[in-house]
Amino acid sequence: MAESRFKRQKVSDEPNPAADKANPYLAHMHNDGDDAGDYSNGYSNGNANGASTILDTFKRHGTSAMDAKKAEDGPSNPFNGNQLSERYFSILKTRRDLPVHAQRQEFLELYQKSQILVFVGETGSGKTTQIPQFVLYDDLPQQQGKMVACTQPRRVAAMSVAQRVAQEMDVTLGEEVGYSIRFEDMTGPKTIMKYMTDGMLLREAMNDHDMKRYSTIILDEAHERTLATDILMGLLKEVVKRRPDLKIIIMSATLDAQKFQKYFLNAPLLAVPGRTHPVEIFYTAEPERDYVEAAIRTVLQIHATEPEGDILLFLTGEEEIEDACRKISLETDDMIREADAGPLKCYPLYGSLPPHQQQKIFDPAPKPFKQGGRPGRKVIVSTNIAETSLTIDGIVYVVDPGFSKQKVYNPRIRVESLLVSPISKASAQQRAGRAGRTRPGKAFRLYTEGAFKKELIDQSYPEILRSNLASTVLELKKLGIDDLVHFDLMDPPAPETLMRALEELNYLACLDDEGELTSLGSLASNFPLDPALAVMLISSPEFYCSNEMLSMTALISVPQVFVRPAAARKRADEMKDLFAHEDGDHLTMLNVYHAFKSPAAQENPKQWCHDHFLSFRALQQADNVRMQLKRIMEREEIELVSTPFEDKKYYENIRRALCAGFFMQVAKKDTSGKNYQTVKDNQSVLLHPSTVLGQDSEWVLYNEFVLTSKNYIRTVTAVKPEWLLDIAPMYYDLDSFQKGDIKTALQRTADRMKRREAMAKGKR
């Protein structure tokens, strides 16, 4: 049974050169011609124009800040020989005012001396844009036919920084300077400086364990400790042993650099002071009853009583932020009308906000209503994006309730969820520090000093301790790490978390019983998806519905498509009922997607979504993800098939295909008939009120386990126990079940199936 899953995949164990050619992650392996050692990027030696530049006279890893200054001063561009523009020189002037510039010589000396360097610089010190350029002038990657890579935790940052640096170097983006993010590669054969997401570098490393394309790798924003950065650090620690010519720079914004230094075997550390002003800290005298309300009141009070200066308020999530923005605007309107307050603009800021709206936070504060009137002010209500990664000038007041939404994973009940929880002391200091960027500021903490000391942990937990590691383990296996137990991570995860990840991958047949990567696992790791989703997608042709599952996977990986505004709940629910499918929410989502793609809707998709209480942004994103996944499917030669719609098995096939990925997320109605109980983990759960599924289904498959006072399962679909036994016999091995209701029900089903089979045989 388990074997049947492999039948349809056209995967051979020997390397497939044709497939490798098409794989963009392997692109560098093919353009190197006969000379295997030379990973050329188009340059041979010197530059493409053939004209010699000042850089040719430089000695690699032997230059000084003076040399670089000379080269920077032109008159021709040291990298492509073109005449330097006027804009270049004006930018150059501001660049030389940046705090990092003062320590260029010191940096170069340390960089030349050691293989790994830890660099600490506050946001705004210019490290992200300048350090890579300092490196370019000394490392001269073009002479080696290599590149300098700089990783960023966020796609947007990688793109915008690359753009900025291209401007600073007076080159076209995509030529000497480029970026590479998931699904978008903006680099060319001439590229010597590449900004990329940390996840992207990790993906490249899967196919090139030694990262041979790079002469220097810079890990920026390492203090954020994203999963990918953590793994890259562990990986690079091993790579430097094999490649003594590779240089590593770890850049962090916080002074927690000691830990980095220790981890990298006492690598030298260079710290550049940021430009900061003192910040007065205020605590409340008593704990707050409602931190959102207290935050709003504080903002209003600052507006009413404090001198000019913008406010930054930290809240936890999109909904809370939008709500607070609305309330603040309403109250200030009153304040303006009745007490002649200055104008106030309130901008939300969170990750899922479209970029043009995110850009608004940089608008200047509004002007006073009349000459000499009370000054205007802007308020930015943000998630913790604004904590370290974004620099907003003009902030003088920070309001910090002490919470943020953080991901947590409980390996025992296998639930990963975003919960509002207290921030760390380090975070609180970072937040307060935002107030002192332009001039002395004030930070209002909506908790007592005692609470700060007692209730906050010292450092935030890195992502690796807060996540389900199934896809990480798959990646590590693909990276050739065999001993997961002793892999040198900065923060090793909890043993139970690793156990769960291994177990899940084993049930998904991505790992064999000895812990080795199977061919299915290897294929699944090519998808930028959760392993369960990847496996579901890979096995979907078996159920003749890969087109549908492609849409389904895209819909599951984007934010909620249904919108339910507080003001129009009833209408929104009515609209949702239009798409409802009796068998569950997955099929309902599929209905929505098909309706969205219909010509009638595509005439004016935005309006259509608005009318039907759907999120245009989410659907558009799903469309995009689907396209990308389709490309991968085609590359991996996974058939794209559909059951004819008239076939009465159309929906059943889709539900069966869902089981192939989500068989570990199934619940059965318990004897009381009200609650459900999750299979194997035996957690008591309720159907989420948003489900379209009636209460009558005995077995359901769910996408999400929501942790609240009541445990809900969300996005559910009715399934049949026969399918489960049929599709995932290893997981539904009856001997491994605890005695109880679920086991007896499964036993009964198994017996029934056996009888039916025997009968069928008897007939024949």
Add this chain to the structure above:
Amino acid sequence: MGLAGQKRRNKIGADPNNTAWAKSKDNYGHRLLAKSGWQPGQFLGAENANHSDHYTAANASHIRVVLREDNAGLGMQRGKSNAETFGLSTLSGIFGRLNGKSEAEVQKQSDLQRDLELQTYQSRKWGTLNFVYGGLLVGDKMEEKKKLEQLQAEANGNKRKAEDEAPAVEAASSKKRKHTSEAESASSSNSDESEAEPVPVPVKEKKQKKKSKKEAATENTEEASERVSKKERKEKRKKDGKSGDSDEKALAKQEKRARKEERRKRKEEKRLRKEAKGKTSSQPSRDQSSDSSSDEDERSSTAPTPNPQPAAMSFGGTRHAVRQRYIQQKRQAGMNPQAMAEILMLKATA
């Protein structure tokens, strides 16, 4: 929330932590880890890692989080929020003593607690009023805030000297002494406070001021003379800065000025009497406003920032309450001492 709170009923499963899985040693993951040489209770990661002293409990087991149902702020605990109303706060002194705290410290703490309770009671019951700073009335002239601060700094420096030097000129009544000492203490606590936490201490100060307010209200006429003496002192201070060499000249001048001052004093008393006759009702309001303005200025100089504690905030978040506050504020602005003084002036001349 006690008995009145919402009832929450949760069905907790038989094994909410899934200890059955956690304890089992023969699951696939456990087996695989053990195969690589891991033993229960050990951290993962490199052996003898250089950075292992940075490991925390989170590296050993998953992170535990408390579920938050409401928007309660950090440090807010259900049922614990109002321990003082259960009388538990009275025990804190005993506990403090048992824990070996000094008597003075215990007393200080209980005083603080009492003041805070009073403040919260007052603000919950009647709400707090916000006052707008309008300068300091010295004699019949308004002093700018900046100058005042300067003066205060100066005063702290050479007040004593001034008092020693000119005891003869100053008609030293006991009451005046009291006032000056009070002012001194206020200003000194002032300067203390601008450095320290702005939260709990102003309560005490306010009380002090309330006391002085009462005094001022009962002995109206005294106030004028007091004010004059204040001015005298100030002038002396000014002179102090300059003088030292030309003592004689200064003395003559002083006498002259004293005479002048006396004249002015008499005039003012006359005016005050007239006023009192003319409009008795306007008097207290003026007092209050001038008093409260000085009150306000003290506050604004000590804690120039809004302390976002709920007790000090007079609006409850609803729009209605906010509106009410603005109305109050407007009314307060109508009582701006500058404006009032002008009105009274007009009346006095008319």
